[in-house]
Amino acid sequence: MDATPASLSPSSTRRSELTDRSLRIAPAQRPGAHANDAAKSGRTAISHTWRAFTRRFLWGFIPIVILTAIAWPYIPRRYVASAMIVLRPADTASAEDTQPWRQTLDEGAIQSEIDRITSPKLTDIVIRKHNLLKDPEFASPSHLSGIRSWLGAAAPAPISEAEVRRRLADHFSVQRDRKSYTIKLGFWSGDAAKAAAMTRTLLAAYLDEQMIRKRELVTRAAMLTRAEAELRGSAHRAAEAAVENLLMTSGLADTGSQVALDQRLAVLSTEAAQAHARAIEASIRLKTLRDAKAAGALDNAPEILASPTVRQLKEALAAALSKTAVLGPETQAITARITEEAERIVKAAEIELAGWRQREDIMQAEIETLSEKLILRRQNELRLEELKSRAAFTKEAYDRAVTQMLAQQARVNAVMPDAEIVTDAEEPLQPAYPQVTLTAFGSLLVAIMVGFLLAWRSLVTLFRFYHGSSTMGRNIPDHAVPDTDPMNRALQTYPPAAYRTELSTDHVSHL
Helix, strand or coil, X not given: CCCCCCCCCHHHHHHHHHHHHHCCCCCXXXXXXXXXXXXXXXXXXXXXXXXXXXXXXXXXHXXXXXXXXXXXXXXXXXXXXXXXXXXXXXXXXXXXXXXXXXXXXXXXXXXXXXXXXXXHHHHHHHHHHCCHHHCHHHHCCCHHXXXXXXXXXXXCCCCCHHHHHHHHHHCEEEEECCCCCEEEEEEEECCHHHHHHHHHXXXXXXXXXXXXXXHHHHHHHHHHHHHHHHHHHHXXXXXXXXXXXXXXXXXXXXXXXXXXXXXXHHHHHHHHHHHHHHHHHHHHHHHHHHHHHHCCCHHHCHHHHCCHHHHHHHHHHHHHHCCCCCCHHHHHHHHHHHHHHHHHHHHHHHHHHHHHHHHHHHHHHHHHHHXXXXXXXXXXHHHHHHHHHHHHHHHXXXXXXXXXXXXXXXXXXXXXXXXEEEECCCCCCCCCECCHHHHHHHHHHHHHHHHHHHCHHHHHHHHHHHHHHHHHHHHCCCCCCCCCCHHHHHHHHCCCHHHHCCCCHHHHHHC
């Protein structure tokens, strides 16, 4: 049986009024008779809201996608050209190695090499070679200066070399690969060929600068070794000259003089020994004669008796004494002559002793002279040996210095950089920015956000509808509305009046 207004409870009457107002139904009409119309009106409102949401979403989504597709060819490209080098550590296997000198690589040394790569000295070479002071990519005025110039505020100031250097540094990247000796460096630019060319220029400038620096060090070391070799050569020549001078001044060059001196010394030594023996004998005879003279028996001395003159006088004296008549003067005369002869023999003995002693002294003096000559010669020989040893030492030092000098010359000719190119800079085929995948993803994300931003009111309306539909059955008690009442079933199926008002057809048309 259909429900009448009189049979409805107060709560049912209030719900009926809210439902009629939301569905724009006259109060005199009964909602139970129009349950199907209410359901159809709700479904129509939801359909219109979805269409409005889709339309507004596409109004924000499609233009963003189209604009991205149109702007894609005009987005500035960024091409990155990179090169990779490996720093070679020092080779300390041999101190005499002719390999070029290398530095010992540690963390500080590697960082120093990175600082050398990024130094203004090398970047200035890149600027001059590629004429970046007139390159629009690096020497164009800033956007702010362009705007000021366009507005007529001030003419754009010329770009200084320091500013170009700073912009070039912004386009440059250098990094070390983990904890190894590998360094990756490169430039990015809007022109792929220019990026590769600048990278190759910087790499060549770094290697050339390293070779020049090492060649200067090796050349300086070669000059030092040359100076040392010249000094050693001068010392060796002075030692050789001293040896030659000593040989000429001391007579050591004449090897026969040593033999002659030895022979003369031997003869003089023999003669001196004989003279000394004769002097001893003469001194003994003289002593004997003097003793006999002192004793008054000089006439009977063996030396006196051995004299032929004394023997003849003795015979004459004996003959005179054997005469019968002895004449005193005759015997005295013979005796006097015997005495004179004896004195003469003593005097002769003294003279003989003096002669042998003088001979011995002369021999000793000559022996001493020869000994001095031999001692001087021996000293000269020792001096000569010392000079020869010094000359040999200086010659060895000179040869070693010459060897080091030649080795340094070889190092000058064999100077190589401490870095090895692993990968040279090549012209990139694809830009590093923008990337197709990231750009497409970003444009889709922005398009979706703009679409939701334009259709947010429809989205909120749909949310409220579905949220109200899920909570309507829990908000109305079961004992207040019977299940047999068609209006109650409509209230349990659709949202309350506060939400149904926004879902009306006129409201959707307004959206």
